[in-house]
Amino acid sequence: MTDWIDIAPLENVPMRGARMVKTAFGCVAVFRTAEDEVFALDNACPHKAGPLAEGIVHGKSVTCPLHNWVISLETGRAQGADEGRVATYPARVENGRILLDRAFLRARVAA
Secondary structure, three states, X not given: OOOEEEEEEHHHOOOOEEEEEEEOOEEEEEEEXXXXXXXXXXXXXXXXXXXXXXXXXXXXXXXXXXXXXXXXXXXOEEEOOOOOEOOEEOEEEEOOEEEEEHHHHHHHHHO
């Protein structure tokens, strides 16, 4: 059974935007698409650790504000780069609230 933690109301993350969320297991960047889909990733770009939560959200991707690397919100992979990936975490919206999977966050801390 999945253990979800409630982190914020959906309205706290702007459409086509992101917010950095502090949890008991560390900080996570939460992204919201124009279609109200929500994704959660580590905040550091695999290139030079740029703050992805400050990037531009377009479609199901975010462009790093430092060097324009495009990261898939679904897979965490850097598009057009030979290597580079950001950890992703299960996220969902329920009753207007954003929920993250506690087990995935906990595993991140243990790694």
